[in-house]
Amino acid sequence: MVTLNSYLTLSAVLFSIGAVGVFTQRNALIMYMCIELMLNAVNLTFIAFSRYLNDLGGHVFVFMIMTVAAAEAAVGLAIIMALFRNKETVNVDEINLSKG
Numbered sequence: 001m002v003t004l005n006s007y008l009t010l011s012a013v014l015f016s017i018g019a020v021g022v023f024t025q026r027n028a029l030i031m032y033m034c035i036e037l038m039l040n041a042v043n044l045t046f047i048a049f050s051r052y053l054n055d056l057g058g059h060v061f062v063f064m065i066m067t068v069a070a071a072e073a074a075v076g077l078a079i080i081m082a083l084f085r086n087k088e089t090v091n092v093d094e095i096n097l098s099k100g
Contacts (some may be wrong), residue, residue: 007048
């Protein structure tokens with residue numbers, strides 16, 4: 001049987017992998033995917049506690065987070081594509097928006 005601790009451990013591992021990816025990678029697409037991984041780790045935590053407490057509040061939060069993540073996917077990828085078209089790179093160290 002899978003316990004609450006198992007879900008929380010998996011969520012912590014996923015969040016940690018995402019956080020390490022955001023802090024170590026310089027590719028905007030990789031950083032974006034790591035942020036999505038962190039959001040999904042939080043969703044897993046909400047669902048685990050919601051199921052443990054027999055409360056639907058966690059499901060509502062997950063639905064809102066997924067809605068925001070879908071909007072973020074559209075806007076975030078559009079921004080990354082625009083940066084690539086203008087600067088011809090997705091490396092965040094090489095992108096300086098203050099220059100023309």
